Amino acid sequence: MYRLSAAHRGADGAVMSVVQLPPPSLAFPASGVPPRVRGLARYTADLVTPDTVLVGLARSPYAHARVSRLDTCRALKTPGVLGVLTPADFDGITLGHQIADEPVLTNVARYVGDGIAAVAATDQSALVRGIEALDIDYEILPHACSVDDALTLGEPLHRACPDNVAQRFSIERGNWEAAQKRVSFWVTGTFQTQAVPHAYLEPRATLVRVTNERLELVTASHFPAVLVETYREIVADWGASLEVITPDIGGSFGAKWEHPTHLICLAFAHRLRRNVAMVLSRRDDMIAGRTRVAMKIWMRIGATDDGELVAKETVLWADNGAYSGHGPTVSLAAATRMDNLYRFSALNAQAQLVYTNNMPSECFRGFGSPQSAFAQEQLIDELAERLSMDPIELRRRNAVQPQDTTLHGWQVGSCGFAECLDAVRQRVQAHRDDHPLPASSRYRFGYGVAAGTHGISNRGYDHRFDRALLSLRLEPDGMLCAGSAEVEIGCGTVDLVCTLIADYLELDRERIRIVLGDTATVPHGLGSFASRTAFFAGRAALDASRQFAKKCSGFAAEAELPAEAGISAVIDVAVAAGRTGELCVTGCYEPEHVALPDQSGYGNTSPAYTFGAHGCCVRVDMATGLARVIQYWAAHDTGRVLSPKRARGQVVGGVHQGLGFALAETALVDDQGRLQNPGYLDDRVATFADTVPVECIFASTFEEHGPNGAKSIAEPPIIPVAACVANAIYDAIGTRQRRLPMTPERVWRSLHTEG
Known part of the structure; x- marks a missing residue:
């Protein structure tokens, strides 16, 4: 049987699911320096090849306006332009994880920078000319750029909210009347906080790669598996399938979720049967980006x-x-x-x-x-x-x-x-x-x-569950592949998961390969947000390590390995015997003591x-x-x-x-x-x-x-x-x-x- 340290055993010698381990190693991978520091990180824009179709948007110059005319004829005749999408191409589709209120492209612009039409072209010069060739007329509507103005505007920005209030909350806890009577004095103030951009280093970028009817969306995202769920039905209506790959992410801080640019690029890629990309300039990213509330x-x-x-x-x-x-x-x-x-x-x-x-x-x-x-x-x-x-x-x-x-x-x-x-x-x-x-x-x-x-x-984020899954799979080359739908957004997820697995299984870190955010190969997960990644992915990694150790124990007994054989020796034997497929597990963490909020x-x-x-x-x-x-x-x-x-x-x-x-x-x-x-x-x-x-x-x-x-x-x-x-x-x-x-x-x- 392989060697199992005392820290991994209960009093009766049984393997425990919740363990305390020695202090984890802080070593970096074998190179000694993380890939990002060495300039080896590959962001979405780095994956765009020269033959990729480029996409851009015609954006509203007005804060609130109705499109009275949109003529695409001149744009479609522009040399190098391959196609144009308008709001009609996404009729009935709105985005929003909590309130579905954002159209992919819109006939009613609600902010300066709102997307009106999208153009696909062979190169940047043709793309700019194509956008300029769009003939768009607007009917300017009353607008409000402050909360006070919006509450008194008298014009709904969304039909569903005639008073422009998207949502109201009223909460009382404890005995308010009794508490007020106990108060000796109050302090009161009115405070204002501003909108700020997220200031991530990598502007928003989207790449879609096409293989027959399979669309592969490559983009920085907090929740790649949820993106697939969000877009899958839409893409299926086109007769296509969808997977998401999350490459290296150059920062987000909460900004990069579902976004109209994803569906625009997916639609063009499916229609043109070519790889498509949209990489925003810093200016466009800030104009049409997102801000703190x-x-x-x-x-x-x-x-x-x-x-x-x-x-x-x-x-x-x-x-x-x-x-x-x-x-x-x-x-x-x-x-x-x-x-x-x-x-x-x-x-x-x-x-x-x-x-x-x-x-x-x-x-x-x-x-x-x-x-x-x-x-x-x-x-x-x-x-x-x-x-x-x-x-x-x-x-x-x-x-x-x-x-x-x-x-x-x-x-x-x-x-x-x-x-x-x-x-x-x-x-x-x-x-x-x-x-x-x-x-x-x-x-x-x-x-x-x-x-x-x-x-x-x-x-309460997802009413179905709040859990993380992490798979451990022994590859034919002897690498132990850890896969998760949690992603690396700069908090050290790769290093943490690798360290926890290596320490538990007593393996060299160089034998572990981490794959995050590739929905075709990793188990489903909610993603990385709300300071959950280290906690949830860490617990799932420990559970997967425990299961993997148990499988190795059974394999070692069957192979009649010596009692002192470690996990590394078991892996070597499995590789030599061509039996790596037998050593595959999925760990899970789902807290039991939490509850859906009201x-x-x-x-x-x-x-x-x-x-x-x-x-x-x-x-x-x-x-x-x-x-x-x-x-x-x-x-x-x-x-x-x-x-x-x-x-x-x-x-x-x-x-x-x-x-x-x-x-x-x-x-x-x-x-x-x-x-x-x-x-x-x-x-x-x-x-x-x-x-x-x-x-x-x-x-x-x-x-x-x-x-x-x-x-x-x-x-x-x-x-x-x-x-x-x-x-x-x-x-x-x-x-x-x-x-x-x-x-x-x-x-x-x-x-x-x-x-």
Whole structure:
């Protein structure tokens, strides 16, 4: 029998399904350097061959307009043009994972950049001429580029919503009337957060390869298997079949899901029987891309004289943009998720998701929580000031604890929130002691803190199930192939899965091949989102490894291998005997202790929850209003840290992405709905020149349901950042920043209106 370490056995010697392993190896593959760093990654655009048909769109120049005439004759006669698609070619087809409201091509443009017609051509020059040759006339309609304007427009942007409200939520938890009577005083504020592009490095790109009636969609996507489900019936009506391949992804942060460009390229590829590609320029990607949901939040929090947080009320208006994307769940999360940080007695929340003629919104790292944290964590600081209490002490006194069930139904297991708060308090105090702030008439210094929480996946995302599958298959060449529909979006999924399998099976990493997101060869899965990948794919990898080890044990006994033979020896024998097909298993992870939430979002939606606390020191230039962060601390409860380097990378990256959201980034849209800064020279994304020192601290928690005790760390680092910086600015200059981004002009104006 092959050798099985004691860590893999129960007391009776039986193989256990949930195991604790020695610390995993942090080694990279044999090359020593990841392919991305060596420039070997292959993104969608890199796979486009010279003979591929190119596709482009004629986009609406108006925020809201009806197409009164669309004549394709001149375009079709243009040399090099191979075809034109119009809205009639996709009649009755709308996209939207939660609200199906986005046409593939449209006769009614709802934002500047909406697709009206698509052209396919042999080369870029012919494509541009073909688009220019389209004759399109518009009837301009009333438009609204703000939530307030949309609510009073008197003109529905979508027939199904005459008041332009796509969805409403009204939620009450606990005994609201009784809680209000216990409140000694309230703090209240109205906050505004902006739309920002996702700022991924790889613009949206789509390639479709054709083999007879089989269409192969190659594109960066969070959920390739769900894409197949979304498009399969449409493609089947054309008489074709569909598979999706996810190549290397150059970033997404929540942007890359179903999209009209996919169906446009699929339709052209099927009609022309040729490979087809559409690679957006950076400008087009930003004009017709997706943004974080902009929000206006009115909030009040009530407390007792001794610092008990009793009641919280939220009224939220979310700018859905022209189409919904994940707007419904993002707005629900923003209205409720941050409530779970503290032991409130009662909660009241109302939210409206409003259609406007802005670019469509989409989920973005943090899924609505950075917006609501910006409001909540400033009000917590205001309460602390009213109570003459240390802001960390107020949070700690009311912090959620292990084994709590929150008012929204979260069943908290492991929880290192208090430990995170203590770590930040210690470091902020040490920095104060070691760095006495210089007296200056021009520069003021201040410290701020803020906290955040996040789930791991969401049982309500797909009502059928929330699970991950991972196959292990021994190939004839002796490689152990691990396949999953989860994808690598930059969080280290390949390295994590490879490490877990290699450590469990005691194999060299070089013997393991990872295949992610190829729907023709891997088992079905929901994909990578909601900070679920490490947790779900990790557990599935461990389950597959356990099953594979058991199969190897049986094979070894049959082959009469010596008792000390390891998995590697079993593999060698199977390859030599031509019996590799016998060593194939599929591991599964599906949490049993989660529940479908109700329409108000109530329920234990995640198998575990993460918590964090941040602190920072800022310097504010009183002459210009420029706020600069000079030191940052980020403490996170992420369970057992499997890869310290990758965990630090996620935290440092999330903090800097949050600093861009807090201080500079915005999608500037004029009153006609035109994006004024469609590029990163004008949309001020943080760069290396803007980096600040970030100290990362990880709580010493162990999550019993996680892979080897781990939780996740993908989204949480961005959540507290804007609030943390806002609290530090207040500490420095005494004025509250209630609107993002906190640009020098806004900070300066606050000094001259409030200070």
